[in-house]
Amino acid sequence: xxxxxxxxxxxxxxxxxxAGTIKKNRNSILESTGIDLQxxxxxxxxxxxxxFPFSRNPYEIINDPEISVVVEATGTVNPALQFVLAxxxxxxxxxxxNKELIxxxxxxxxxxxxxxxxxxxxxxAVGGGIxxxxxxxxSLAANTIxxxxxxxxxxxxxxxxxxxNEKMDFNQALSQAKLKGYTEPDPTSDIKGxxxxxxAAILAAVAFQAKVDLKKVxxxxxxxxxxxxxQYTSEIGYAIKLLAITKRAGKEIEVRVHPALVPKxxxxxxxxxxxxxxxxxxxxxxxxMFYGQGAGGGPTASAIISDILQIANSKLKIQNxxxxxxxxxxxxxxxxxxYIRLQAPDKFGVLxxxxxxxxxxxxxxxxxxxxxxxxxxxxxxxLVHNTKEKDLRAALNIISKLPVVxxxxxxxxxx
Amino acid sequence: xxxxxxxxxxxxxxxxxxAGTIKKNRNSILESTGIDLQxxxxxxxxxxxxxFPFSRNPYEIINDPEISVVVEATGTVNPALQFVLAxxxxxxxxxxxNKELIxxxxxxxxxxxxxxxxxxxxxxAVGGGIxxxxxxxxSLAANTIxxxxxxxxxxxxxxxxxxxNEKMDFNQALSQAKLKGYTEPDPTSDIKGxxxxxxAAILAAVAFQAKVDLKKVxxxxxxxxxxxxxQYTSEIGYAIKLLAITKRAGKEIEVRVHPALVPKxxxxxxxxxxxxxxxxxxxxxxxxMFYGQGAGGGPTASAIISDILQIANSKLKIQNxxxxxxxxxxxxxxxxxxYIRLQAPDKFGVLxxxxxxxxxxxxxxxxxxxxxxxxxxxxxxxLVHNTKEKDLRAALNIISKLPVVxxxxxxxxxx
Numbered sequence: 001x002x003x004x005x006x007x008x009x010x011x012x013x014x015x016x017x018x019a020g021t022i023k024k025n026r027n028s029i030l031e032s033t034g035i036d037l038q039x040x041x042x043x044x045x046x047x048x049x050x051x052f053p054f055s056r057n058p059y060e061i062i063n064d065p066e067i068s069v070v071v072e073a074t075g076t077v078n079p080a081l082q083f084v085l086a087x088x089x090x091x092x093x094x095x096x097x098n099k100e101l102i103x104x105x106x107x108x109x110x111x112x113x114x115x116x117x118x119x120x121x122x123x124x125a126v127g128g129g130i131x132x133x134x135x136x137x138x139s140l141a142a143n144t145i146x147x148x149x150x151x152x153x154x155x156x157x158x159x160x161x162x163x164x165n166e167k168m169d170f171n172q173a174l175s176q177a178k179l180k181g182y183t184e185p186d187p188t189s190d191i192k193g194x195x196x197x198x199x200a201a202i203l204a205a206v207a208f209q210a211k212v213d214l215k216k217v218x219x220x221x222x223x224x225x226x227x228x229x230x231q232y233t234s235e236i237g238y239a240i241k242l243l244a245i246t247k248r249a250g251k252e253i254e255v256r257v258h259p260a261l262v263p264k265x266x267x268x269x270x271x272x273x274x275x276x277x278x279x280x281x282x283x284x285x286x287x288x289m290f291y292g293q294g295a296g297g298g299p300t301a302s303a304i305i306s307d308i309l310q311i312a313n314s315k316l317k318i319q320n321x322x323x324x325x326x327x328x329x330x331x332x333x334x335x336x337x338x339y340i341r342l343q344a345p346d347k348f349g350v351l352x353x354x355x356x357x358x359x360x361x362x363x364x365x366x367x368x369x370x371x372x373x374x375x376x377x378x379x380x381x382x383l384v385h386n387t388k389e390k391d392l393r394a395a396l397n398i399i400s401k402l403p404v405v406x407x408x409x410x411x412x413x414x415x
Numbered sequence: 416x417x418x419x420x421x422x423x424x425x426x427x428x429x430x431x432x433x434a435g436t437i438k439k440n441r442n443s444i445l446e447s448t449g450i451d452l453q454x455x456x457x458x459x460x461x462x463x464x465x466x467f468p469f470s471r472n473p474y475e476i477i478n479d480p481e482i483s484v485v486v487e488a489t490g491t492v493n494p495a496l497q498f499v500l501a502x503x504x505x506x507x508x509x510x511x512x513n514k515e516l517i518x519x520x521x522x523x524x525x526x527x528x529x530x531x532x533x534x535x536x537x538x539x540a541v542g543g544g545i546x547x548x549x550x551x552x553x554s555l556a557a558n559t560i561x562x563x564x565x566x567x568x569x570x571x572x573x574x575x576x577x578x579x580n581e582k583m584d585f586n587q588a589l590s591q592a593k594l595k596g597y598t599e600p601d602p603t604s605d606i607k608g609x610x611x612x613x614x615a616a617i618l619a620a621v622a623f624q625a626k627v628d629l630k631k632v633x634x635x636x637x638x639x640x641x642x643x644x645x646q647y648t649s650e651i652g653y654a655i656k657l658l659a660i661t662k663r664a665g666k667e668i669e670v671r672v673h674p675a676l677v678p679k680x681x682x683x684x685x686x687x688x689x690x691x692x693x694x695x696x697x698x699x700x701x702x703x704m705f706y707g708q709g710a711g712g713g714p715t716a717s718a719i720i721s722d723i724l725q726i727a728n729s730k731l732k733i734q735n736x737x738x739x740x741x742x743x744x745x746x747x748x749x750x751x752x753x754y755i756r757l758q759a760p761d762k763f764g765v766l767x768x769x770x771x772x773x774x775x776x777x778x779x780x781x782x783x784x785x786x787x788x789x790x791x792x793x794x795x796x797x798l799v800h801n802t803k804e805k806d807l808r809a810a811l812n813i814i815s816k817l818p819v820v821x822x823x824x825x826x827x828x829x830x
């Protein structure tokens with residue numbers, strides 16, 4: 001039996017779920033792992049009613065020599081960064097589900113952990129209770145990972161699911177997500193894809209040991225996805241999902257967040273409501289997908305306690321502090337297939353003009369579908385074969401200026 | 416850096432995939448884990464061409480003092496049992512993907528491992544490359560697991576997928592699975608559910624520390640599933656999947672294998688082709704699902720090497736040798752919802768007779784659908800509300816003897 005004393009800084013939804021789960025399952029955890037988890041102190045800026053010793057001063061935890069693992073659950077970047085650095089400097093292992101902090105400060109925090117010969121773990125930062133970080137680091141350590149596609153934001157997945165199933169528009173679905181309590185008070189970070197970009201950066205760091213400059217990560221949210229896009233793509237066999245994508249080929253990586261057309265036969269397509277799922281391709285394991293609740297106190301507590309138990313059970317330091325520099329592909333350098341929706345007056349010569357522009361930039365059309373005309377505007381949906389995004393954008397630039405075209409309404413990448 | 420010398424007993428598809436993967440990814444494994452894997456000897460009864468030192472005598476591996484981890488990949492129960500016991504007795508850790516051996520001899524093997532203070536690991540025994548064993552043992556250690564539903568046999572999932580998508584009958588789909596190389600030379604163990612029952616027993620042991628007597632595990636394969644069943648259940652929103660099920664409530668567990676109706680909205684329903692997926696429900700994590708290739712050299716090698724790395728990296732012995740006795744529920748004690756298909760001459764009084772028999776045994780009908788009459792026989796599909804299987808079977812016993820009923824064709828449980 002090994003006793004581990006814990007301190008929890010930040011006692012909101014997640015901190016109290018960690019404490020509650022440890023209190024409830026302490027005996028079964030001890031029995032199955034040989035590790036006895038003891039919460040020595042919890043801390044929050046606001047006074048909280050709790051059966052655990054409580055303080056409003058986080059340094060009572062950070063400076064306590066008996067506490068060996070600190071759980072950071074403040075939900076902030078500042079002062080969380082100061083608390084985590086101080087705890088690491090005091091030789092304490094730190095566990096945090098703080099995706100924004102980890103994505104923005106990973107190199108610095110991992111170096112600090114290494115200097116002080118302690119661990120920094122963050123299973124709860126991606127996919128809530130889904131054990132994706134440990135799986136990538138340990139269970140899949142024999143593999144060369146080539147690509148990861150993640151539905152890592154429950155709010156946007158809920159919105160897209162209800163836009164598809166109930167033919168709601170974006171704002172209706174967002175309101176419903178708010179009513180269900182699936183959004184932050186300010187949903188900007190979710191719907192603009194920032195939250196997913198933190199997770200994409202973390203996945204790239206864990207899978208490829210990549211040092212990712214978050215400011216260079218292409219990030220496009222779901223605010224431009226319309227009911228028309230969802231219907232037209234569904235008709236041809238696709239679901240629209242907001243994906244956090246990271247891929248590696250040699251010294252180059254891709255890290256990006258944007259809506260994507262996912263074939264309905266792909267396992268990610270049927271991930272609905274506010275669930276998360278992370279699809280991983282590796283050699284020799286092939287395709288894997290991990291599915292579960294990506295947020296909430298319970299799932300996140302499961303991940304945090306798992307991290308604590310791993311720290312207690314690990315012999316070698318995980319050598320994750322040596323992040324490498326890859327060349328990050330710019331968004332116009334990527335290659336893929338695309339869906340384009342545009343509006344044009346229902347006139348002779350529209351398709352000819354569009355086809356000519358595509359041909360000029362060597363973009364090959366895979367399918368064209370002219371939808372019913374509303375007023376005097378026809379909607380035209382085009383799928384193109386594999387092409388460089390740069391060439392596609394050049395073609396669309398020409399097309400948007402054609403007199404026979406009113407507007408290029410949307411461009412969505414296809415996985 | 417830590418050097419681990421390995422011996423591989425059994426050098427077929429899986430053994431050679433392990434060796435090939437280690438050879439290919441040795442440097443990246445060393446870099447990411449600090450562990451240097453070195454294959455010291457491989458062994459097979461038949462001579463093999465290989466760049467690794469080869470022997471036809473497994474005891475050259477078992478008795479080699481430098482080898483600390485033995486990979487058993489013979490695909491047999493005997494002599495695998497002797498090899499594994501001998502290796503454990505010599506103080507060697509053993510990694511095996513041998514589901515039949517583990518399911519049948521788990522208690523004995525775990526005791527032998529504990530006596531000799533070594534580990535026995537078997538990630539590859541369930542779900543191929545899917546890290547389900549490690550996730551249950553470690554990542555989910557904070558949770559109380561209540562139920563697991565697994566699609567753990569790729570052959571039968573392939574057959575059911577093609578019966579559903581291409582309206583093939585069972586034998587056609589089986590032939591196609593054979594052509595694709597997805598079956599064993601004798602497919603009995605797959606299609607009768609034996610293979611899945613080994614995995615159900617292992618999942619129960621890992622999730623609940625349950626000692627499972629394999630002979631008492633209810634096991635029903637897919638040979639009685641007809642095209643009609645698939646069509647009728649699809650119409651009302653279900654897919655038919657062969658599931659390995661284990662549940663726990665207090666001191667009672669369920670461990671069983673049978674086809675089941677899975678609502679199309681359930682994440683297991685869209686697991687198609689020869690893929691595997693394991694759905695887990697726990698508190699506080701909620702619902703999780705793990706998806707991937709459940710068989711094949713590459714995925715299994717990924718799991719085996721992961722086990723080897725865990726052994727090299729683990730501080731505390733995993734206390735998994737103390738399997739507990741639970742009361743295993745008999746199949747007629749389980750409760751659930753059911754689909755029943757029966758045939759009756761298209762006569763007045765059929766439904767009245769059936770309804771009376773159900774009422775007599777307190778089985779409540781949820782839906783009835785009388786299909787078109789073929790010849791003079793009508794097919795009637797019935798769904799019943801939650802009921803004890805014992806009561807349902809008693810009712811069906813009465814119904815099958817009614818003069819207005821020709822035959823109770825099938826009964827399928829609904830999850």
